[in-house]
Amino acid sequence: MGMRKVYIAYTGGTVGMQPTERGSAPAPGQLGALLASLPQFQAAEMPEITLKEYNPLLDSANMTPADWVTIGEDLKARQEDHDGFMVLHGTDTMAYTASALSFLMEGLEKPVILTGSQIPLCETRSDALENLTTGLLLIERYAHRMSEVCICFGGRLLRGNRASKTDSEGFDAFESPNHPLLGTIGIDFELNWRMLRRPQTSGLPLRVRKLGDASVGACRLYPGMPARTLAAFLDGVSGCVLECYGAGNAPNRDAEFMKVLRDACDSGTVIVAVPQPLRGSAALSLYATGRTLLEAGVVSGFDMTAEAALTKLSYLFACTSDPAEVRHMMQQNLRGELTPLTSEND
Ligand code: ASP
Secondary structure, three states: OOOOEEEEEEEEOHHHEEOOOOOOEEOOOHHHHHHHHOHHHHOOOOOEEEEEEEEEEEOHHHOOHHHHHHHHHHHHHHOOOOOEEEEEOOOOOHHHHHHHHHHHEEOOOOOEEEEOOOOOOOOOOOOHHHHHHHHHHHHHHHHHHOOOEEEEEOOEEEEHHHOEEOOOOOOOOEEOOOOOOOEEEOOOEEEOOOOOOOOOOOOOOOEEOOOOOOOEEEEEOOOOOOHHHHHHHHOOOOEEEEEEEOOOEOOOOOHHHHHHHHHHHHOOOEEEEEEOOOOOOOOOOOOHHHHHHHHHOOEEOOOOOHHHHHHHHHHHHHHOOOHHHHHHHHOOOOOOOOOOOOOOOO
């Protein structure tokens, strides 16, 4: 065995699934048995593994914010005796969980690597073996130089809060369109040390922020969306990620629509614009259609993914109930999740 100890939180996902009459579903016990029997996981260069199988194992479509906190708390409880963490997770909402953990785990000094697979580990052509062994070797070799939440998938290492699932069929299912890869894994491990966040050795204890009751949501604009639909959506939410057109545009010829936005902002709802296109930033001052959003009180999420923006909103409402503070912090770079545009204002 290698020198390091890795704690694996196995939450569910395709990686440990089996075919059933009703489609693939998590199969308790199976993944642990495979890890214990496959020679790759017993190799001398591999770290020592502790596997915890969650109960129930979830298809990640069933993950909720409460599960993000449970995972964070679980990792925190194991941090003293482990050098790094792996979270085995379904791919569908992996980018949400990775983003959430990056915010919730304050003072993280160790690597947290999320991975899973498109084909279960028990199947012949599974991509799980590659994803798991690579993630474990990354921790074995570089745990002392990495301290962030990453996704390791399909030969890529990505910043968790910059990643989105962009392919439901290919083995390289994730991209970080607005951020360079943290690593490319082929024959060699090519890590982007300029980008990777290093341990800060701040001396502050790791803390996992509990999420409060604030309700946050995401709403994707579409042509012809009635103002009343937007109003119904915004009713009762403290924060909303508004997925806008292009570089952050909305229908400013629809006075009723804009009034709904303005009234919501005036009453303390935090509305954050992110671009619908995968690549690029919400530059609200670029077009008149974006500028009206700024005037209504909407703030820019710059180049954050919708996943990062949503989980960051949840996190910030767990830190403060002051909408002005949340608006301000949404535009600050907390964990490498955004690149601010200097021309936009608070
Ligand atoms: N539906 C599965 C999940 O997200 C897909 C996967 O794991 O790839 O749990």
